[in-house]
Amino acid sequence: MTTTVFEARPRKARWVAITAAVVVVVVFSVVAVLLRRTPTGVYFRLSDQVAMMLLGLLLAGAALLFARPRVRASAQGVEVRNLLETRTIPWELVLRVSFPEGAPWARLELPDDEYIAVMAIQSADGRHAVRDIRALRAVHAEHTAPRQTPDQDR
Numbered sequence: 001m002t003t004t005v006f007e008a009r010p011r012k013a014r015w016v017a018i019t020a021a022v023v024v025v026v027v028f029s030v031v032a033v034l035l036r037r038t039p040t041g042v043y044f045r046l047s048d049q050v051a052m053m054l055l056g057l058l059l060a061g062a063a064l065l066f067a068r069p070r071v072r073a074s075a076q077g078v079e080v081r082n083l084l085e086t087r088t089i090p091w092e093l094v095l096r097v098s099f100p101e102g103a104p105w106a107r108l109e110l111p112d113d114e115y116i117a118v119m120a121i122q123s124a125d126g127r128h129a130v131r132d133i134r135a136l137r138a139v140h141a142e143h144t145a146p147r148q149t150p151d152q153d154r
Contacts, residue, residue, distance in 0.1 A: 006073040006139045008132040010122045017066035024063060028056020069119035071132075073139040078108065082119045089116065091143045099123070099133050106133050 032052035035044045065083045072079040077090040089108060096109040099121070106121040106129075121132045 004072050004074055006135050008120045009070050012124045014067040017063050021060035021063040024060045025056050071118050071120040075143055080116055080118055097137045097140050
């Protein structure tokens with residue numbers, strides 16, 4: 001991609017994901033430290049404590065995946081980064097930028113009834129989501145030619 005014209009990230013989901021990751025690491029660290037001192041008679045070793053800490057870090061990393069979504073738009077197209085994948089779509093393939101009623105996030109409508117979820121613009125963000133979807137629609141309109149519908153042919 002070249003010069004970015006628009007960029008958005010979710011707000012509430014990022015805050016929740018980062019907070020959850022910190023809490024998970026703290027809880028698993030405390031449990032790992034206190035693991036040796038149990039009145040049950042079970043003997044935990046250092047390897048068990050290390051495994052508990054590693055498990056906490058692994059779960060925190062999974063929680064941080066929800067802080068990853070981002071959308072970037074430029075004159076060439078739009079880059080959508082969701083939880084696990086990043087896709088770049090040229091504007092010629094994007095028919096419309098939509099936010100269906102009741103949907104958790106926006107989406108890019110593509111030919112053949114396909115779409116790509118844009119998890120960076122989430123309904124939970126309220127007015128920020130409205131501002132972001134309007135800005136993305138403006139960039140889309142600026143970089144695409146008007147399309148004729150079948151009704152316009154008559």
